[in-house]
Amino acid sequence: MTSPNVKLVANVPRTAPLDSPNSWNSDLAFQGDYAYVGNFGGFAVYDISDPTKPQVVSQVACPSQQNDISVHGDLLILSIDEARSGETCDSESAGPDSPGAWEGLRIFDISDKKNPRYVSAVKTACGSHTHTTVQGKNKDSLYVYISSPGPEPGSATCPSPHPLLQVVEIPVKDPGRAKIVAKPDFIPEGRSADSGGGCHDITAYPEKNLAAAACFGDGWLLDIADPLAPKVLQQVSDRENFQIWHSATFNNDATKVVFSDELGGGGMATCDSKTPNTKGANAIYDIVSGKLERRGYFKMPREQTSDENCVAHNGSLLPIDGKDVMVQAWYQGGVSIWDFTDSDRPREVGFFDRGPVGESGGIAGSWSAYYYNGYIYSSDILKGLDILDISDPLTDPAKTVKMGEFNIQTQKSY
Template sequence: MLIAATLRGALLCTVLLLTSACAADGPVVGDATPANPSRESSAPSPGGASDGVIKSDNVTLVANVPRAAPFNGDDDFNTDLAFQGDYAYVGNFGGFSVFDIGDPAKPKLVSQVACPAQQNDVTVYRDLLILSVDEPQSGERCGSSPGTRSWEGLRLFDISDKASPRYVGAVATDCGSHTHTMVPDGDTLYVYVSSPGPEPESLTCPAPHELIQVVEIPMDEPASARVVAKPDIFPERRHSTFAAGCHDITAYPEKKLAAAACFGDGVLLDISDPVKPKVLQQLTDTENFSIWHSATFNNDGTKVVFSDELGGGGQATCDRNTPATKGANAVYDLVNGKLERRGYYKIPREQQETENCVAHNGSLIPVPGKDVMVQAWYQGGVSIWDFTDSANPREIGFFDRPPYPGGGIAGSWSAYYYNGYVYSSDIKAGLDVLRIDDPLIDPAKQVTMDDFNVQTQKSY
């Protein structure tokens, strides 16, 4: 499903380009559109977002907030999530939204910022919000006028006023930013930018394209952010499936480690010096892995779960014709400083041929002494699974909507656990809030997080 050699918008958007869903700049509503204060969610009712759902008995859908205008068009896909205090931030191809989740059963839409671009994956740190833009634009600001598409990278917003986020600057990066990872260092925030490339004929993605770009953001003056390094973390790339670029990096600053999913390879990194990451190990799995998509450490930093986005997010790979080791998760144990593969996990429910389904974004659930994750699987829904026994991972709960009417790209893009609830960013259905009531999970409810960005792990 990949188009040409660029991996542009990898990987879901390689499919979307075929359907014209990766749109150019659209109409801009303004830097911030205040929400209707009366809009809030309620428990799903008959005929609503829970119709036709299959789920385990221990999972309950407590709230669903549908996408709201101007982010409810066919091309306005919900994407990634970040959390801070009583707020959730939801990326969308049209921009991003801020929700008050002080009462998880009744999330309230606080504001929306119209800023159309592909991806718009979001992170938050202090009063700063960062958006990944992986699509050439005519300029760095939201709603740039039509013209030569010569900019892509990171956009920065001041979110001190949640009702009115304010654009403060941008950083151009080669081949844009498909995803990004924060590595805080006091009053300086380092950001690892991951993107596919190169595209020799592109104005924004010239060759050669190094695997990581490091952006330095002074927190007292974020508008002065700049690229400070472009480390090529394994220059030979003799065994890589793709020429260059990484899809996703997860950093664990306390452990001085990061795990990078670089399309054709998995990489374990030493980030003692965040500007000069060093390769500790390069992994390949040409038999089972197609697209190394993302990584998650366990709390002890002794395991890494790598996921494979077979088909780029647009194919039905959760069917009887696709082996359980493909489009799945691989569990690696870290033994004497080296990762050793132990097992695979894939959802046990077969999906229909109209349902795009593959392993996608998930997070660790903070269960002391156990290794438990929640994960999005597009139209495969949300799965909660235990990999404490690395060789024998097992599912302990799930939530799965029926096929999206009329087919097309849909389902959960990201599913993360935050302070007692699972929040799922559904591409078409909006923001879901799930509760899991299970003895294994209950200890996690005693853990309170002040903020949460999935690609920057903290111990609990």
């Protein structure tokens, strides 16, 4: 089931060594003619010079949850949110209280796309669920914001107290020297996140000196003029509708933020008739005089079955001057393209939906859906890499915009 203005132009199924039942596709990053796809079994590099005929360039077996991925020059970075027996790719899953247990960031050299090379790793408290890259003023330094939940009682890798944010510095010319350089606690005195420390996702907009943090229990608007010491501009809460503040997206001129709620953690059917449209959805906030003001909500409008895990997940802005349009993954709810130019009345303009994966249900569907250089790329947990074309008068202007490197949690103006 697909809207008339959306067409599937290519699909690349998962293949060995990234095709076991638990080797789920996860997040995406882009660089020139290449797409990088994280996978619980490692990661893959695709040649997308012809998006209708993508080709596998290389696949790296490096198991862990959840291998959230980003790229910077010749470096590729993976988030490891699972206690492992060691930092390298040949490590095994380990209990969080196991001696020598490790989780954090892994760093690879991708100067040779056909042969990515493991370089180093950084251990971080409670691992790294997701991460965000922020270029330092010194171009030789890359900062990486670590987002991870915690603490976990009795855990050796995630003890209490757990820092809200950890910042890793990667010397670009010597990534083997990467290390934690800051643990800023941006929660104002007298306030605290509802569910312990940590954030789920942070989106940075360095050109605007802004970041939006989706932390457990609240959303935050931050000043990151000093990337090592974020300052709180505002904290917002939505106890009535939001359960897990999952991610954030600015519009191009940074006058709006879309926060999403991953009700049920991604494993539940929350797009059914029993769940209100304001839950497991997106909330649109206008930034007025430097402050967030909540406007409307948007939820993928097609009712899903009780066997389909469906909730708001990863998406990105389409580069359309004067319009605010996003593409977004909804797990088994598929891919939705929606317009929030009118913050109070968002509307869907296109979609791609495969339907249920099977009668028994299970985790499946689109983990991430992003717009890059004229096409929508969807990382489907079980089906592989999907490439979609949307042809619509509203979205067609985006096809004239070309990006060179695109990490979705690090926004750039167009």
